[in-house]
Amino acid sequence: MTDYLLEAENLTISLPDIDLVANASFRIRKGKITALIGESGSGKSLTARAVIDLLPQEVTVTSGSVTFLGENVQMMSGNRKREYRGKSLGFVFQDTWQTFDPLRTIGSHFKELFKTHTSLKKREANEEAIKLLRLVKMKDPVHVFRSYPHELSGGMRQRVQLAIAIALNPTLLIADEPTTALDMKIQFDILSLIREWQEESGGTVLFITHDLGVVAEMADDVIVMSNGQVIEQASAEELFANPESDQAKKLLEDYQLLSNPSMVYPVKEENPIMRVEDVSKTFYKKKWFRSDKFEAVRDVTLQIHPGEIVGLIGESGGGKSTLARLMLSLETCSRGTVSWYGQKELRRGIQWVHQDPIASFDPRWTVEKIVGEGFDYWKKGEGNKKEEVAAVLQKVELPTFAMSLYPHELSGGMRQRVALARALLVEPELIVLDEPFANLDMSSQAKMISLIRSLNELDEMAIFFISHDIRAAMALCQRIFVMNEGRIVEELPSDKLCQSKNEYTQALLSYMPIPIRGLRRNEREEIHV
Secondary structure, three states, rough: OOOOEEEEEEEEEOOOOEEEEEEEEEEEEEOOOOOOEHHHHHHOOOOOHHHHHHHHHEEEEEEEEEEEEOHHHHOOOHHHHHHHHHEEEEEEOOHHHOOOOOOHHHHHHHHHHHHHHOOOOOHHHHHHHHHHHHOOOOHHHHHHHHOOOOHHHHHHHHHHHHHHHHHOOOEEEEEEEEOOOOOHHHHHHHHHHHHHHHHHHOEEEEEEEEEEEHHHHHEEEEEEEEEEEEEEEEEEEHHHHHHOOHHHHHHHHHHHHHHHHOOOOOOOOOOOOOOEEEEEEEOOOOOOOEEEEEEEEEEEEEEOOOOOOOEOOOOHHHHHHHHHHHHHOOOOOOOEEEEEOOOOOHHEEEEEOOOHHHHHHHOOOOOHHHHHHHHHHOOOOOHHHHHHHHHHHHHHOHHHHHHHHHHHHHHHHHHHHHHHHHHHHHHHHHEEOOOOOOOOOOHHHHHHHHHHHHHHHHHHHEEEEEEEEHHHHHHHHOOOEEEEEEEEEEEEEEHHHOOOHHHHHHHHHHHOOOOOOOOHHHHHOOOOO
């Protein structure tokens, strides 16, 4: 009997005029966690969709095969394929909205699944659904069962999606970037749930990711993809200790960059360009006969000096972005003051780069118009607009031809560079980067960190970096503030963060994927942060 659950042989996936994945061959061992890694656009998700024979329209398998327990997936009959997708496989998407119908409750999603694939009666199906929600550690499973998807946070939707995926105890669970853009705590919880299910059920997991930290934490075997090809397959230990392909070596280099603290320099003695003093922000939610209040930011004091890179880390919902809006005067303080001491006026002196840059772009505008928008407000008559746009695009390492492109024609990394170029054009003294890497793969993150460092050294502008990713903050920042439930609980140099004695900071550090090459997940308990 074979040790392999699933095998792909010379798999080629194509559009009518181009091969997207070419001659990909790999094997997935029974009862193991296999990681499929590579940069964005390498063909990972497309390969996973070929495994379940659910490719997008006009995309087809033109040659090769996928076999599941010796059975060719493409040759399955319609009924067999429904059974294969419904019972044998579970799928966890990166974007939870691909799973949920926004017009139906969470409970109705479970009911449909059990009605289609089991003989459970309505009451039994409801009880099984609540049992599954409890299994994925929902605090109030009955409330979640009755809720609509939009009433749940991103982390809660991901837990529900996992509960649905494992409801029929599948032989193979496919998780496609399930933790991207989630904070470290939620990522840790989701990874722990997947690992617990695999160990208790003996099931097999195909885990698609760009994060080698997650691979070190989770995987037994690793498949490396690049430009639509499988270029290496090895055990996780072998890959971390002795990678063979150039792509695997590059991924490890990028991971090492994100795992090493930034160089720390003494804080300059000169006056700060921004000072936040005892700032609080309270929001009120009106109800019928009363108002509920929520204090998003509480008694925060910090300062930023010219030319330094300062980080702010914490969990989602901890008040980080609200504090940024207060600093940018996009919200008014309930108490306290925000003082700006820059030479330029506030609206020009501070620029903001969003987590999702495309949300701040007009889709009808070219890159040239997007980047040049600030010129019309602040620099009209000071020079040639087109030349300045070209120069700032070159500064963020984008080619000149990008000026004629539209937002939908750009990759995630290119969009983030365009957003940064737009901020740089007006020559600010402080840039606020609000979760700028959350949706980028590890290689793009490493490139952005190197770029921001070089821009900081070249222009000597200050940077306020907001993130839930401790690794990125440590790799980029010189000083780091830790925020919890609206309060600053600690401030440390980045190279001292791992030595923190603060209970909350230690908890955040414990959620980080292990950064030590070759260290396996069963050795985690031996590490004391």
